[in-house]
Amino acid sequence: MKLKEAVSDRTVEQLRDDFQTKGYCLARGLYSETEVEVLNKHFEGLHADGGVPGFYTRAMEPDESGDILKMYPRFIHPHRFSGMARDYMTDERLRVILCAVMEEEPIAAQSMYYFKPPGARGQSLHQDNLYLKVKPGTCVAAWTALDFCDKENGGMMVVPGTHTSEINCIHEKNIGSYEGGPSIPVPEGMRLELPEMFPGDTLFFNGSLIHGSGPNRTKDRWRRSFICHYVGKNCESTADFYHPLVDFKGKDVERAATTDGGPCG
Numbered sequence: 604m605k606l607k608e609a610v611s612d613r614t615v616e617q618l619r620d621d622f623q624t625k626g627y628c629l630a631r632g633l634y635s636e637t638e639v640e641v642l643n644k645h646f647e648g649l650h651a652d653g654g655v656p657g658f659y660t661r662a663m664e665p666d667e668s669g670d671i672l673k674m675y676p677r678f679i680h681p682h683r684f685s686g687m688a689r690d691y692m693t694d695e696r697l698r699v700i701l702c703a704v705m706e707e708e709p710i711a712a713q714s715m716y717y718f719k720p721p722g723a724r725g726q727s728l729h730q731d732n733l734y735l736k737v738k739p740g741t742c743v744a745a746w747t748a749l750d751f752c753d754k755e756n757g758g759m760m761v762v763p764g765t766h767t768s769e770i771n772c773i774h775e776k777n778i779g780s781y782e783g784g785p786s787i788p789v790p791e792g793m794r795l796e797l798p799e800m801f802p803g804d805t806l807f808f809n810g811s812l813i814h815g816s817g818p819n820r821t822k823d824r825w826r827r828s829f830i831c832h833y834v835g836k837n838c839e840s841t842a843d844f845y846h847p848l849v850d851f852k853g854k855d856v857e858r859a860a861t862t863d864g865g866p867c868g
């Protein structure tokens with residue numbers, strides 16, 4: 604299927620209904636092919652330059668561990684040094700859907716860019732609000748595919764319906780280590796889903812939804828993605844790692860910061 608054929612005519616109300624029922628919704632074709640290409644080129648350039656001092660450190664050569672992610676780590680908080688990342692994070696199309704699913708004005712907490720090259724490991728099953736510690740309520744992720752994503756290259760997996768479950772603390776001791784630790788078990792009677800995604804599709808999901816991704820088992824297909832996390836305007840506190848928050852006008856926003864969370868994803 605080509606990108607055009609994958610573009611959904613799902614209304615914002617239908618997306619909101621999906622989100623409320625399943626804990627996630629999939630907005631197809633939110634970004635154009637050109638926008639996806641521009642974003643990928645931007646991050647490829649930052650990577651090729653050897654890193655961004657103070658923000659993005661990468662190994663220049665493979666080491667004997669064979670972990671390709673040492674050469675291609677994810678960018679964390681690129682909106683703090685890249686105007687383009689900040690613009691994508693505060694894009695109006697995201698805001699419209701976030702307002703519908705959150706039922707309040709969103710504020711951005713985090714941006715990330717993943718290369719996930721062939722051979723990269725995946726991310727164990729987890730819930731984002733263990734890390735963001737948003738109170739009251741939870742966070743919402745907007746996960747945009749920048750390549751075609753399926754099981755082979757480690758596409759996103761979700762467990763529909765788990766958005767109403769408690770936060771499982773299995774990963775508590777891994778907070779801050781950038782390693783996911785063991786996977787949260789899929790609750791009895793529920794199952795993992797892996798929605799195939801096209802470049803420019805965005806998956807919105809609740810901070811309690813169990814999700815993760817498998818390894819990229821392909822030889823030649825990358826699985827790049829741009830991921831942002833949001834809190835609601837009425838949020839009172841969130842983990843200090845996410846401060847300052849940023850509103851959709853691009854202005855820094857203050858909320859109480861707690862010391863119990865850490866980097867997510």
Ligand SMILES: O=C(O)CCC(=O)C(=O)O
Pocket residue numbers: 717725726731744746759814815816828830867868
């Ligand atoms: O992109 C992935 O493989 C995992 C991302 C993730 O878990 C997250 O954004 O919370």
